[in-house]
Amino acid sequence: MDQMSDQNDRRIPVTELDIPLDRDVFLRTLIRELSGVLEDVVGLEEASGFISIVGQNIGNQMDLDYKEALGVSRLTRAQVADVLVDLKARIRGDFYIIEQNDQRIVLGNRACPFAEKVIGRPSMCMMTSNVFGIIASQSLGYAKVSLEETIARGDAGCRVVVHLQPDVTSEAASGHEYFRS
Template structure:
């Protein structure tokens, strides 16, 4: 055994540790409470993360609300910043369509479909809080074994589809005049 373990070749760093931790947490949730309930838990966290990211982007851009074009740019940029490879396929007044070739969770997402609720809720929360409404469809996901992801954000209500989730604007809390 070497005297100093810093010299030992080992595939372990904080990023891999965190991705593995999330994989194991998702797997435990899926196994204990089922995939649907696990998706609910991840959705709650995803919604909170979406609100946090949205506030940060709006502050950085100096705006109270993003346009549909900015929502698309923000979705691509935030995934890039966390090591995903999302890109905009198309955008029109009805929908924003994204593709992805690399999940931010890396290979750890494979078989952990509940983790896809992070993308659904972050994208859905950002779109709904800026545009009033969003319905997110995850038609292809790396977690389910697809070669990539295909995510559609519908900007208007439409027929209910099993693989979609709806999001509505949650108003920001009122700003107070001073510290309490």
């Protein structure tokens, strides 16, 4: 062996290197890059559509999980609001209820579950829209989710309005509609 090889052998073992990588960081980065490729290749609207399908599937499963755990076939409005906050807390989001009534649930958020990986990737917000919309609509019959502010678009936090009634206010709001299946 030459002298350079001997020096390389005395370095810190790779397993002891300070590399910011674990399963969470890897999966968040994977989703960020996947959404970025989709946005670049098919455009933001189509990328959001693909991510919506994933969000719908996850929303259906979470809806069933919460209903089973609570022993109910449908959630009340108050339970829907609590579930939306709880599920985000379980995945390291920091959602909280700003307001809730029979017409809408308004949520704020200080921390995205995707953390910094969501910045500049608004299509990733379709996960929130679909999960919230599916859970609300399956129990309450209807939901329209409006992502008024998002960390992904550069806002300091998120403001998400889940409209629970098809009315003039929900019709005027931008967002996606969900209906009980």
